[in-house]
Amino acid sequence: MVLVPSVPSIKVNADMYGHEKMVQQMNQLINNDPSLKGAIAGVSIRSAKDGKIIYAQQGDVRLRPASNMKLLTAAAALNVLGEDYTFTTEIHTDGPIKKKTLHGNLYIKGKGDPTLLKSDFDQMAEVVQKRGIKKISGNLIGDDTWYDDVRYSLDLPWSDETTHYGAQISALTASPTKDYDAGSVKVLVQPAARKGEKPSVKMTPKTSYLKIINKAVTGAEESKKNITIERVHAKNTITIKGTIPIKAKPEQDWIGVWDPTRFSMSLLKQSLTEHGIQVTGKLKTGMVPDTAKMLTTHHSIPLSELLVPFMKLSNNVHAEILIKEMGKVVKGKGSWENGLKVLNSELVKFGVNPKTLVLRDASGVSHVNLIPANQLTQLLFTVQKEKWFSSYLHSLPVAGAPEKMEGGTLRNRLKDPLVRGKVKAKTGTISTVSSISGYVKTKSGQTLIFSILLNNLLEDTKGKKVEDRMLTIIANQ
Template identity: 25%
Template sequence: MTSKSRSRRVRKSRAPRKTRSLTSRIAWGRITAIAIVLGVFVSIVVADKIPLIGASCNPEPEPPKHTQKIRELTSEDSTRSIVAFRSQIQSLIDQSGISSNGKLSIRIMSAQQNEIFFEKNPDHYLTPASTTKLFPTFAAFALLGADHMISTKVFTNAPIEDGIVKGDIYLKGFGDPTLTEPDIKELVSAIAKRGITAIEGNVYADATFFDDITQRHIYSGDNEIVEALAPITALGMNRNGFAVEVQAGEVSIIPHSDAVIVSRSGLSAKEAPVPIIKPSKSKQIASKKSSKKALPIAKKSSAKKTASKKVIPAKAKKKGKKKAAIDPDIQEMIKYVGDAPKAPRSRNRRARVSISTSMNASGMQVVSVSGRGSATSYLTMKNPDMFIAGALRYQLRMAGITVGGSIARAITPDDAELLAEFKHPLSYLVGLVNKNSDNFLAEHVYKLVGASAGGQKQTGKFATETVKRILSNHGIPVDGICIYDGSGLCRKNLFSASVQTMLLNRALKLPFGQEFKNSLSVAGVDGTLKKRMLGTYAQSNLRAKTGTLRNTSALSGYAYTRDGEQLIFSIISNGPSVGEYKQLENRIGEAIANFSYASSLKGTQ
């Protein structure tokens, strides 16, 4: 074979390779182009499906930005949009049919511009129910700061020799209503770390930071109890209640305390025990180490899952003239007084066990148990300060620290030395109050404000005066305000929508503003708004304090519009149609969250 033919053969064999390489390049180019086009298309579709959500769960993200391209708005455009919004809100009120047989006070305003979007009787003072809680919680932050820690301390004025306290110890409370048994164990652990092995004297309870008027309906001057609350005290634990469990002849006090004496009569273990319902963990306030600045309000998993979902508003149904049926969740809400959940019920299925309680001359609580079978009963602490002192004594003994004396009451001496301290953040307490509308805890915040201002006597009166003084200092008029308690259970409390929006607006401009806002429940996510405004732009956006009493409903808070503008609103309704009031609140909240200048202009052009 000649070199010429070899060269020709080589050229022939290389030609197809060049062709395949060119074909491959063209194919890959087409694939790349298609991928780019698909990517752009998918991004456009997905972006179109994502709704404009305003605020979410803690911590709050940046407000949403409007994605529609619209011409620059003029003052006339803004005016027309707000006029259309006012017409929409008035239409919602008219359709509800409640204005004829009830009293309304409503205001909706812009946080950024201080412009009134809508108002109806804004200066009418009505019973606000649990939206009252906004005022003592605001005052607590303003007076003490959002980073304030509520302490519970153990002191002694006796010498300590070779690990032995040669005298008494004093347990002093400063108004923390969230203490639980694990917190008492932490106090004991701190005492043990000091090398203390014995206490020769007594364990004294000091609850003198608050006055001795422990019943809300008494210090508020209320004519009715409305809701029976445990004593409001500066020193207590476990929400000032405890459980008595009787099972197969054995009696247990939960949490444990040396201040409770059990008297048994005729108990028998012969009968098979009925299953005991133990105190729900959800009813116990989880304690955290004092080093943490803020504690979670709701379960993290549920809050995150709900907040992360992009909510696409459902299409609005055509509204007829007939009133819509009241939502089942709203019906359930108004079956009982207030927004907070009911306390756990006692269980005694066979009614063969009798459990009663009384006090002895030493201030100890006596629990009398008789009968056969098993049962669980939830009782209120008669003297919460004595109970917790007994709990401390019990835990000291369980830790191997002997206690020679008994339990009693005494004021902590001025020269006493600090042995141990446990703290909870004020922000944690305020979050529990406002998110869950907890009346018991709210009264403690109210008294904490009064006591922190020097009201160790007549704490309730000092609380009212201090709240009003703080409001006045922040430019909020107090002439028409009436506040008699911290929970809003008292019907003599009076506030207007104007005053409530002024407080909410002022809070945003203060250092504790974000903590205060985060304490409110989030629509469709947590607290008393968990089941409201689901599937709308208000879900994971609107934050507010609810209010519910017989013939009273209220909703006050914040919501972002679709343009990312933050609006402040307050709706207070007094009258017989509580369910319909709450329906109206939902619709107004949804309308606020769905508002957009662009949409309003389209409707008016």
Template identity: 30%
Template sequence: MRWMNKLLLVFIVSLLGISCEAQKSRSNKLQTYVNEFVSDSCFYSAGIGIVVSDVKTGKNLASNQAHLALTPASTQKLITTAAALEILGSNYQFTTQIETDGELLKNGTLAGNLIVKGFGDPTLGSKYFENEKPIEQLIAEKIKALGIRKIQGKILADASYIEAKIPATWIWEDIGNYYGAIPNGLSFHDNMYSLFFSSGKAGTATQLTKTEPQNTGLVFNNQVISSAVNRDLAYIFGGNTSNQRRIEGSIPQNRAQFKVKGALLQPKNSLIESLNQSFLKVGISIENKVFPAKERSLLLNLNSPKLKDIITLTNQKSINLFADHLLFEIGAKESGKASWENGIEAVKNFWNQKGLPTKYLSLYDGCGLSHFNAVSADFFDQVLRIMYRSRYSNEFSSSLPVSGISGTLKSFGRNSDLQGNWKAKTGSMTGVRTYCGYLTTKSGKEYGVTILINNYSCSSSAVNIKLLTLLNQLYNS
């Protein structure tokens, strides 16, 4: 019997050895794939941080310069949205209040002003949340339902919850354009306006025909020309120190109407304009008399969609404004005041408390638009592993674009093995391409994969092909 026990022990040890060798072989194969990827001539002068890990065991399977702090672009939204889920909770809702400083008389007259007080809701009137009725119409109908038929004062907006300020590290090319919209105490219609142009023959001047909303509070200097290039290459220049906006670049030729979107610094003006129109439509007259400021009373509360739904759109559509509003709300929750500085400090403190090294983490916003942001692949990998075990794991994972199916990955990997198996946040700006998410392999393993590339020298389409090759290799490993 003793020799049989020895034989069994030898057999078990052999199996364990074979298993360990198989794991080692798989890990070596993954590292080989990563090494081949980074050695491509396209990346000769690039900075590349890569981590491939087993999210269940936490084991690092392959890497390249994982410690290197690189520009993350929009993958930075994962750091913000994950922190928002953990700090605020998946069912958190923003609030907007409708108040008055007057008295409602028996004849339906409001003897005073009606005030919309914002608390940083990024979804108010947003195109990303479809409602049966526009929010301004809904407010007008609710006010009428309270018995108000006339407002002797004005419709006013209180956006004091947030001091609207453009980050000093955002570049001039970005801040005037729609993706450079900044958080506001009363954000409305995604803090965006639209310019409509007509164009003629290539090389000729365009005409700026109208703006929506009409009251932008801005003065435009149109230098846009018509072009044979069939894409929007127009850029709006101007910051928060002036109401002057210069539009340069080109739009496609021979268009009767072509829309270019810009960032609105004072969305409350647009909201007031929309509310005035909606109130008149439902039969509420506004006399616009001047009333001195008095103590206010609450008329209505408006709640935003739940945070998990906001985060899903933030990551799926890569909405900068939503991500930065989440950063501000985290700051308000943790320090009592919504601001860039408080939000960034609160996010860093949160991840530091989770055991992540924030000493080498550089954050200048919540969305990733600043070129000064710098995050390592190792940091992203640890975020992925923490959120994989989080109570909000499902909400976080389901917010990510899915290869070949949804969001910013809808076209990436379509009709390939990656379709439906690669969930990730993407990021891109000039010279920057980043991915961070979860890969379910052919054998059913779940990998955390982070790829950060800065300063590549080939075309973006060429980088996409190389990324597809690497991810397919990881999938089939």
């Protein structure tokens, strides 16, 4: 049973703002919706104008936020790093260039850039080529020491290890597309022209770092699609099994690679080879020596632009990279421990009480993270005054907006005219948890701030339907 507390101050605020009907409808929905039977609903609604709480249902109860955790991470990153902050990747050499040969090693030093594409490695190779280098007599060495060597956050489920949203965190990593799913590859499976033939498989970026074992078959047009794309634990072998019907739409998935540092090095070697540069040595990891000379520096897009795929598409790897980057910049070491210390100190500036929270990662994938809904709405109220708030607000998914980089995780939700385009919010989903927090423009023209945290659900998809009903009630004010 979900209890609705009777809090006089909340009722007074509701009366002041003329939201008595909303309070009644919210209470009725929370108490009577079968999806919430045996679950916990934490709800907080504030005025965006003065921050007063209009409605709270278990608003001070600590609940798992899922990806609503990213609201905290993004705010802290903007405050600590700034909107114009970029990540750099450096190419160094430690030997002389004679007769078109680099007599020494070539180094690539990663500093956390999650946006490196194959085309960026091509540009680096082009710089090496323009230096007249045709051969590298030494090794290609990757330096990922900008962060520590802990690859997974404390509570990441083992089952997430091979997924793009559970990819390893490295200061030297690469992405397959401009969605910037760092540390992963995109695998596309298309049916063959004839029944019984193997479907075609395309991997982005095209690389030999991972091996594809294709055990799938093209089935009859009326057969059922049941393709699985899975990577073997601790290896870079992807096995494809099952059936894909003739004329069926392609099946695609994003797979986290094992060791993104070496993956990035292999992409650079591939680009060097494609530019006519021979690497005679091996791929190794190590540190750039102080005596090395820098050939070129590549800069990422600014943080204000990175926030869009990070928040709209709810990118876990971006969150964990940002927490390590804050740890590196402020504390001198890029680790979860240091990054979370920085996050806690930043939250105080936004009126959030860290003593009410349990924070274990930056993405919300942990089931140990705990945040009260009232603390989330407090954050969302306070950040409105920050100079970077427009970038923060722009990064949030927009209800019912069909374009991926606008609607994000809300593009297929809240399409009713009452709410379409009027809700800007961060969604969240982990097993048994669904959440959504953000801003809503109401029928009367007010802006309300809300946080809805639903825990202990049997089906998170039903939780999202409950959230959409709640947001329709709020928007109708």
